[in-house]
Amino acid sequence: MSTQTEATRSVMDVVKLVFSVSLVIAGLAGFYYFSEFPLLYRVLGLVAVILVAMLIALTSTTGRNFSAFVREARQEVRKVVWPSRQETVQTTLTVFAMVFVVGLILWLFDMFLFWGVQVLTGQGG
Secondary structure (H helix, E strand, O other): OHHHHHHHHHHHHHHHHHHHHHHHHHHHHHHHHOOOOOHHHHHHHHHHHHHHHHHHHHOOHHHHHHHHHHHHHHHHHHHOOOOOHHHHHHHHHHHHHHHHHHHHHHHHHHHHHHHHHHHHHOOOO
16 A cells, blocks of 8 residues: 555646646747736746746645755754955965965066077077
8 A cells, every 4th residue: 555655646746747847838839829918927927837836846746855955964064164364365365375376487488489499490580
């Protein structure tokens, strides 16, 4: 009996997800079909349709798993130790300085190679 219940749940989950996607597609079609109405009304209608579709999708197993994932991700973001303003500025300035130094080294290396090619080909003086 539990196998039949699980099969019914998975079928219902697929039905909910297909209905949600169909609802969003219908909302998009309606957005363009009712082009003679003001844009604000069409956008509000589309947003309402998308919200309803999301609510329907969140009642499925996949939607509940996604919702749990988002909650856990938010909890992990709260645990992150963010750098202070001073640390951020110092790191940014260090990166700029290193980019400048590496650029200068590459420019000098390019100038040396250009000079060497000119000497070897007899074009330089």
